[in-house]
Amino acid sequence: MSELNWQRTPLITIAFFLFKQLKQFVTNISNMIPVFAGIFVAGKNASWLPFALVGGYLVFVLINAVLSQRFFLYAIADDAVHLKTGIFNRKHLTLNYDRIQQAEIHQVWYFRPLKLTILGVDSAGSAGKEVQIPGLTMTLAQQLRQRMLEQSNTAENASTSNDASEPSPAPVLEKSFSSAEIVRAGIIDNKLFVFLAVLIYPISQFDLLDNYVEPWVTAHMDWFSSDLAWLMAIGVAVSALVLLFFGAIVISLLTFHDLKLTSDGERYQARSGALSIRTLSFRYPKLQGVFIRRNLRARLLQRSVIKVSQLQPRVPQGQGGQGQRFTLPVVDADFLATFCRQLRIPAAASVHWQRLSPLALLGSSLWLALLAPIIAVFLFFVADTGWVGITTAAVVWMLLQGLITLSWRNYGYSFVSTEQAPSEQWFVVRRGILSRDQNWYPRRKIQQIDLRQGPWLRLLGFAHLILHTAAGSETIRYLPASEAEELQQQWLEEIATNHQPWM
Amino acid sequence: MPIDWLAPESSYRSYLQARSLLNMLIIAALIATSYFTGVYPKHLVPLWIIGLIWTAVTLFFSLYFASRRFLFTGYAKTAEGMHLKRGAMIRKIRGVPLNRIQHVEYKQSFLERGFGIARLAMYTAGSGGADLTVPGLLPDKAMQLKAELLNTIAHEPSPEDSHHE
Incomplete structure (x- = not known):
């Protein structure tokens, strides 16, 4: 083996390790709640304890970041990138170019003034890893990326033995998204509504208004008449919500600023960002699922959200693996059709939706019908709410039953194939109560098929069919048992005899 | 085409029974510890009732459930x-x-x-x-x-x- 030229990343990458550590802390924060509770209890007697812990943690993060930068070494060889990492547990990682699935250049905001980038690399295999090399210059990162992708592409082309590969085909699809569209994306993907749902619970639990806000107001602003105070409280609440609403739009404008989609027919890339520029991409042969999302706001704005899954190395939980999924946050009907055609998804008109058996409706309705009268009786006799309780129970029952029926009515599944030349067969599911979501999976990429039959289903002669793909699983409920068995057999055979690469 | 299912070894049934027995013994040990440490609510549920329930569950799992599971298990x-x-x-x-x-x-x-x-x-x-x-x-x-x-x-x-x- 030739001598490796080990290099250290620039000093500024300390910031990268710092942010990485902090990000990890934020994603793991929910696991630490018991610890916080402990500190809170202990902290009643020792008020310095929380400060000591926070201070200690900050010092730890700083030292850790500095040491991580000191001990992070990389070397670029002709066939691989070598990495040496770790402060106490030294790790030596060799990434061969021909094993690399994907290489992305991330331009983070704190590197951009220095014209430095982060190169993120995904390697193949179930024990695959995502590795980031921070602080490379743009030219070096681009060179490296080019080399990695070329290697893996030639390996791929050799195995698929396609016609002579053209060196750099012209993009077949190019689309820029205007700011007006991005604002729409911000409205569609507005966390305000999630936030509201989360907020309502603690507010109802703690009697925040009665116990804390009101005494504070009366103590500090006795010149306030109570009418005015109420008006002001409502005003503050409304303006906070408006602020949240616009905050979400601003975040969407920042992350998706100047969003540009390019594709050469096989590789799709979306580049965006105002501060940090990020690139998300996928390759068609590796596609595992296409998700078209339209919530109520998206339907009103006549837009859709598209997400594409490809096989990724297993991301440890809570490290934001979902955030890296290829996403187009807002597309109109025209572009949706174009994009779907590119992905060889058949046109909406050619899909014959199949509904689930009405038995699927019966199951949950029966439980509800059993539960609702019990709750009504409880409210009437035990909780002593009188007719109000009974009426509420009845209304809630009707409402839930309506939702169940609606979700059954909107659910559909189908098996379709494209008419275009390189035919692709799909399995598609649509669902939603107020939203309209579609999940498309290439049929030959299904990983396993389950048949499930509880005692109740066995009695009726029905079974659930569960299809597991690398991008998630779907259940077709209440199929006649014989039909389900037949389908399972048929698809297993179909998948087993299909020798096209699937990942 | 029907699948030719192969049954697991017959000792698999004994293994399932032994495993459920082992699990039930762990539960019994937990109950016993709680009884002797005084955590167990004696006045609410007398010990013989919990013993009866324990016996019933043990019999159910090791006799009925394990054999039923064994009978249906198959691979091909x-x-x-x-x-x-x-x-x-x-x-x-x-x-x-x-x-x-x-x-x-x-x-x-x-x-x-x-x-x-x-x-x-x-x-x-x-x-x-x-x-x-x-x-x-x-x-x-x-x-x-x-x-x-x-x-x-x-x-x-x-x-x-x-x-x-």
């Missing part, structure tokens, strides 16, 4: 895939196409070693855990099946072959 390797059926109340038939199997693992726990059986786990790219685990195999047979599967995976026809067909 066909030209296209591995099949496994299992479950006592809720029955599950799983099929994995051979060309989706990523790797195969031979497993034997302490208790299984006592009964002279082993498991063979197959993994796909879909979910996190083991995707198809064939229980109650003789160690030799499990090893043989493993070799067979690996052989099939290694000699998977490449895309060129199917293109030129």
Whole structure:
């Protein structure tokens, strides 16, 4: 083996390790709640304890970041990138170019003034890893990326033995998204509504208004008449919500600023960002699922959200693996059709939706019908709410039953194939109560098929069919048992005899 | 085409019974500890009632449930895939196409070693855990099946072959 030229990343990458550590802390924060509770209890007697812990943690993060930068070494060889990492547990990682699935250049905001980038690399295999090399210059990162992708592409082309590969085909699809569209994306993907749902619970639990806000107001602003105070409280609440609403739009404008989609027919890339520029991409042969999302706001704005899954190395939980999924946050009907055609998804008109058996409706309705009268009786006799309780129970029952029926009515599944030349067969599911979501999976990429039959289903002669793909699983409920068995057999055979690469 | 299901070894039934007995003994030990430390609410549920419940559950699991599960468990390797059926109340038939199997693992726990059986786990790219685990195999047979599967995976026809067909 030739001598490796080990290099250290620039000093500024300390910031990268710092942010990485902090990000990890934020994603793991929910696991630490018991610890916080402990500190809170202990902290009643020792008020310095929380400060000591926070201070200690900050010092730890700083030292850790500095040491991580000191001990992070990389070397670029002709066939691989070598990495040496770790402060106490030294790790030596060799990434061969021909094993690399994907290489992305991330331009983070704190590197951009220095014209430095982060190169993120995904390697193949179930024990695959995502590795980031921070602080490379743009030219070096681009060179490296080019080399990695070329290697893996030639390996791929050799195995698929396609016609002579053209060196750099012209993009077949190019689309820029205007700011007006991005604002729409911000409205569609507005966390305000999630936030509201989360907020309502603690507010109802703690009697925040009665116990804390009101005494504070009366103590500090006795010149306030109570009418005015109420008006002001409502005003503050409304303006906070408006602020949240616009905050979400601003975040969407920042992350998706100047969003540009390019594709050469096989590789799709979306580049965006105002501060940090990020690139998300996928390759068609590796596609595992296409998700078209339209919530109520998206339907009103006549837009859709598209997400594409490809096989990724297993991301440890809570490290934001979902955030890296290829996403187009807002597309109109025209572009949706174009994009779907590119992905060889058949046109909406050619899909014959199949509904689930009405038995699927019966199951949950029966439980509800059993539960609702019990709750009504409880409210009437035990909780002593009188007719109000009974009426509420009845209304809630009707409402839930309506939702169940609606979700059954909107659910559909189908098996379709494209008419275009390189035919692709799909399995598609649509669902939603107020939203309209579609999940498309290439049929030959299904990983396993389950048949499930509880005692109740066995009695009726029905079974659930569960299809597991690398991008998630779907259940077709209440199929006649014989039909389900037949389908399972048929698809297993179909998948087993299909020798096209699937990942 | 009907699948030729193969039953697990008969010692698998004894293994299932022993396992449920072991679990119930752990529960009994927990109850006993709580009784002697005074945590157990004697005035609410007398000890003989909990004993009766414990006996009933133990009998149910080790006699009825284990045999029922054993009777339904079966596996099959066909030209296209591995099949496994299992479950006592809720029955599950799983099929994995051979060309989706990523790797195969031979497993034997302490208790299984006592009964002279082993498991063979197959993994796909879909979910996190083991995707198809064939229980109650003789160690030799499990090893043989493993070799067979690996052989099939290694000699998977490449895309060129199917293109030129």
